[in-house]
Amino acid sequence: MNSDDELAERLRDGDEKALRTAYERHGAAVLYLAQRLLGNRADAEDVTQVTFVAAWTGRDGFDPQRGTMLGWLLGIARRKAVDRLRSAARDTRVTESVRAQLAPPDGLETPERVVDRLVVADELGRLPEEQRRTLELAFFDDLTHHQIATVTGLPLGTVKSHIRRGMANLRRRWEVDGAASGSRSAGPTRAL
Amino acid sequence: MRHLDPDRLVLLALSDEPRDPGESEHLAGCADCRHELDAFRGVAGLGSEAQDLRDLPPPPEHVWRAIEAGIVSPVRARTRRRRPRWVTTAVIAAAAAVVAVAGTVVVERVVDRSAAEQVTARATLKPLATVPADAGGSVRVLADGKMSIDVRNLPLTTGFHEVWLIDPDDLSRMVALGSLTDRPDAVLPVPPGTDLNRYRLVDISDEPHDGDAAHSGRSLLRGTLTS
Secondary structure (H helix, E strand, C coil): CCHHHHHHCCCCCCCHHHHHHHHHHHHHHHHHHHHHHHHHHHHHHHHHHHHHHHHCHHHCCCCCCCCCCHHHHHHHHHHHHHHHHHHHHHHHHCCCHHHHCCCCCCCCCCHHHHHHHHHHHHHHHHHHHHHHHHHHHHHCCEEEEEEEHHHEEEEEEHHHHHHHHHHHHHHHHHHHCCCCCCCCCCCCCCCC | CCCCCCCHHHHHHHHCCCCHHHHHHHHHHCHHHHHHHHHHHHHHHHHHHHHHCCCCCCCHHHHHHHEEEEEEEHHHHHHHHHHCHHHHHHHHHHHHHHHHHHHHHHHHHHHHHHHCCCHHHEEEEEEEECCCCCCEEEEEEECCCEEEEEEECCCCCCCCCEEEECCCCCCEEEEEEEEEECCCCEEEEECCCCCCCCEEEEEEEEECCCCCCCCCEEEEEEEEEEE
């Protein structure tokens, strides 16, 4: 079983093993997002639990046509984490500090940015091997196309073609699953 | 005015491609192409931050167990009426066995301490979300096939507390071990042949006196056996 479609179908049929598969594939990303947003491990684990239970309860609402399972789960997790920040603030009646938490100070990432990073990282991992390797050398090692060709032994034209296709794949996925995807209604591209 | 080729924009976004003067001039005057270039730069920025995310540690098992606990009741409620008759018989048999075992516990503990000390698997029981946090317990499976259960601070019930072994991979599959008495500790026999690798989720439930031998769906404590 490989595709989100198949997993979604099994999930909708009430197969708990499908939820386990989703947890194995995406639990780490959900936990990472929650920890980035909440800042502590215990709350992050709670939100991860609540997210997967909510995914189970609301499994009929997942539509593979509209995005991937990771995007769907991260969307739930983001809402749960923000809810938790808000209710924590209600409890202590310090709405000001919440506003500060929801709009992180300089140097901290917004929830949207963390979601976008996770989605792009996931797509990078799904690219065909040579495409992925080529992009990693460009992204992580900051190599020029010529250097990549030398390192990999691939012809320069092939390197450029891998990078073009890989970038197009990452962008498409970002537009489908990124944090702004829910609110974007016009056109296939997004403003930054 | 001809727009820049999308493939060319991708290469420019990765910034090691020198722009020719025509391209720079076009970009200066064309909002669409600038927008496209910015989008690809955004992708490149996110991509270069992906390195830390490649090797995230696997999500913890205890969180998965909490998820299982959170989703179990509706599944159970759906399946409870389809419970085969033999389970009822097994529960009655188990209950009878409790009575028999209860009389021998003290003797066993004193006389056969070495056998009792041989623990083949154990579990820590944690309260579910609806249960007071100070409730809990521990379970030891002994070499002679009996299960020793210690619980504390279980919520009071008008019914009784029952011990189950559940297959976490198929939550409708479970084995009833018997009920707990007022004592904080109990020893229940595990039916011979029970696969504890499969039925590894120990569950203490609150059961009403309704004559229905199926799980009530109201779990209080849970824990997973590990050897």
